[in-house]
Amino acid sequence: MPNPHEERIRAAFTRQAPTFEDARLNIAFTSSVPWLLDHVTPEAADVGLDVAGGTGIVSRALAPGVARVIAVDSTPAMIAEGRRRADVEELANVDFVRGTAEALPFASAAFTLVFTRFALHHLTDPRRAVxxxxxxxxxxxxxxxxxxxxxxxxEIAERQDRMERLRDPSHVRMPPRGMIPQWLQECGLVVDRVADREVDRPVRQWLEQAMTEESAAAQVHEAFEAELGGGAETGMRPHRGTDGVSLWFHQLWEISVARTHPDVS
Ligand SMILES: C[S@@+](CC[C@H](N)C(=O)[O-])C[C@H]1O[C@@H](n2cnc3c(N)ncnc32)[C@H](O)[C@@H]1O
Incomplete structure (x- = not known):
């Protein structure tokens, strides 16, 4: 039996699956792939695993440059959409598997390149997934x-998470900046690189993409407008777009690249 959080994840991503890659709502997830691939540095012999890979945006981008890649995800609708897109793109070396990040259904040491993107903040035990x-x-x-x-x-992190949870109740909490490299090190990995980037996102499309409930969307708008009017900080640094009307806010994205010791099994 799925627990309440698993139900929330399944409900959220079953709803989002059909429009997950709709460029009118979300260009950030596809336009950021080159930045990720720059850090991943795939090799032709790599056998990759995309943990909580969703529709496989990253897996499908990686596929032409590696031997094989598997996207594992817990939401059947995301997997179905990913398979459909991989078929259309005629990618024969991408597979989709249903499973949970906290108990990956694979043997130890099965992959040469293991990655995850935009998923840990949805997990109740993200360290377990690492x-x-x-x-x-x-x-x-x-x-x-x-x-x-x-x-x-x-305190600021709690306010940021409140906004993210209003938008999507399957959001749990964003790892604080610098926490992910620490978890990787605690697993005995060597962290070679940590980079971050600030991303400016339009509020309306961000809410529409998650199909945020009307009253929750109104609360987000109110909080951002109140901050712009000199009220309490949300931690999201809202601002007006270049049209002087639309609302935008900032997210911070962090990437950590680690490696296992060659002689550790
Ligand atoms: C925001 S999407 C990101 C998808 C993909 N990684 C990407 O960057 O495009 C989060 C994904 O995490 C999946 N997910 C959430 N909790 C999970 C868990 N415990 N195990 C496996 N997948 C999970 C959801 O089904 C969803 O597809």
Whole structure:
């Protein structure tokens, strides 16, 4: 029996699956792929695992440059949409598997490149997923984690998470900035690189993409407008777009690239 949080994830991503890659609502997820791939540095012999890979945006981008890639995800509708797109794109080396990030359905050391993007903030035990990623990565392989990250100030982080949860109740909490590299190190991995970037996002499309309930969307708008009027900080740094009317806000994305020791099994 799925627990209440698993139900929330399934409901949220079953709803979002058909429009997950709709460029009118969300260009950030596809336009950021080159930035991710720059850090991942795929190799032709790589056997990749995309943890909580959704529709496989990253897997499908990676597929032409690697031997094989598997996207594992817990939401059947996301997997179905990913398979459909992989078929259309005639990608024969991408597979989709149903499973959970916290208990990956793969043997230890099965992959040379294990990555996840925009998923840890949906997990109740994100550290467990990082431990699992390290387990399934072969000695000498790479583990790459990219996610939204919160302010290192817990009070601001709580306000940021409140906005994210209003938008999508399946959001749990963003790892604080710098926490992911620490988890990777605690798993015995060597962290080679940590980079971040600020991303400016339009509020209306961000809410529409998650199909945010009307009253919750109104609360987000109210909080952002109140902050712009000199009220309490949301932590999201809202501002007006170049049209002087639309609302925008900032997210911070962090990527960590780690490797397993070649002689550790
Ligand atoms: C925001 S989407 C990101 C999808 C993809 N990684 C990307 O960057 O395009 C989050 C995904 O995490 C999946 N997910 C959430 N919790 C999960 C879990 N515990 N195990 C596996 N997948 C999970 C959801 O089904 C959804 O497809």
């Amino acid at each position: 431990v699992e990623m390290a387990r399934v990565c072969r000695p000498g392989g790479r583990v790459v984690v990219m996610d939204l990250v919160a302010s290192a100030d817990p």
